[in-house]
Amino acid sequence: xxxxxxxxxxxxxxxxxxxxxxxxxxxxxxxxxxxxxxxxxxxxxxxxxxxxxxxxxxxxxxxxxxxxxxxxxxxxxxxxxxxxxxxxxxxxxxxxxxxxxxxxxxxxxxxxxxxxxxxxxxxxxxxxxxxxxxxxxxxxxxxxxxxxxxxxxxxxxxxxxxxxxxxxxxxxxxxxxxxxxxxxxxxxxxxxxxxxxxxxxxxxxxxxxxxxxxxxxxxxxxxxxxxxxxxxxxxxxxxxxxxxxxxxxxxxxxxxxxxxxxxxxx
Numbered sequence: 001x002x003x004x005x006x007x008x009x010x011x012x013x014x015x016x017x018x019x020x021x022x023x024x025x026x027x028x029x030x031x032x033x034x035x036x037x038x039x040x041x042x043x044x045x046x047x048x049x050x051x052x053x054x055x056x057x058x059x060x061x062x063x064x065x066x067x068x069x070x071x072x073x074x075x076x077x078x079x080x081x082x083x084x085x086x087x088x089x090x091x092x093x094x095x096x097x098x099x100x101x102x103x104x105x106x107x108x109x110x111x112x113x114x115x116x117x118x119x120x121x122x123x124x125x126x127x128x129x130x131x132x133x134x135x136x137x138x139x140x141x142x143x144x145x146x147x148x149x150x151x152x153x154x155x156x157x158x159x160x161x162x163x164x165x166x167x168x169x170x171x172x173x174x175x176x177x178x179x180x181x182x183x184x185x186x187x188x189x190x191x192x193x194x195x196x197x198x199x200x201x202x203x204x205x206x207x208x209x210x211x212x213x214x215x216x217x218x219x220x221x222x223x224x225x226x227x228x229x230x231x232x233x234x235x236x237x238x239x240x241x242x243x244x245x246x247x248x249x250x251x252x253x254x255x256x257x258x259x260x261x262x263x264x265x266x
Contacts, residue, residue, distance in 0.1 A: 057223065060216060060219035060223045061187075063223070067180050067220070067224055068227070070179050070183065074173060074234070085245065088121060089123060089124075089166075091119055096116075096128070100112045100115060113132050123165070123249065128256060130154055130157070131253075134150060134153075144266040145266070151257060151260055155253050155256075155257055159253065166246055170235060174232075177228040178228070183224055184220045184224015184227075190216070191217030192213060194209065194212070195209070195212075195213025197209070
């Protein structure tokens with residue numbers, strides 16, 4: 001619940017900042033064509049070639065705002081997934097396995113259950129705890145193959161219940177990255193349409209409209225890529241972390257099942 005509130009506050013702050021930044025960046029647009037030409041003539045060549053983020057956002061107009069909002073949504077989702085995959089799943093799988101292995105080898109099943117219960121909030125800890133608890137309860141009534149099957153089924157059920165949550169929903173980052181790219185492309189087309197319309201108008205402001213349209217086309221492309229690239233990198237990092245966790249689950253669950261089965265007598 002606390003994490004949800006923090007994320008909502010972050011989203012609200014980022015949205016407020018983005019709108020405020022866009023509003024401040026849009027103020028210089030209120031210049032006339034004559035003033036723009038005079039300023040361009042007075043500026044040195046070095047100053048005219050400098051590009052700032054504010055200028056890119058100003059040139060992209062409302063397309064840039066939409067791209068920023070999509071990017072903010074992706075960052076908020078990334079924070080949620082980071083908390084899930086790195087904070088809540090912080091566990092030394094190898095160390096936990098060896099600790100449980102020693103307890104099981106010494107027939108201290110109650111101690112093994114207590115240790116695994118302490119890690120029940122993690123995916124691997126929950127799976128270990130579920131399997132050990134079933135072994136603890138069923139060993140009183142079952143033995144041999146029946147008990148081994150019961151333990152195996154308990155582990156399989158726990159894996160099916162929890163493991164899929166590690167990498168579920170990561171496809172959203174691909175979708176958001178593509179959406180930023182497509183919005184940038186759409187803004188590019190929109191800017192080019194404005195540029196050609198201004199060029200064909202034949203009016204005094206045609207050249208200014210042409211310049212403004214081309215600036216919008218390039219600006220929205222840049223905004224889309226600037227938002228899409230980090231989202232793609234974030235997705236890759238989250239996917240790698242989820243795959244590593246799933247690999248640990250597959251490895252150490254098999255090892256723990258083998259150790260439990262070794263203690264079961266036919």
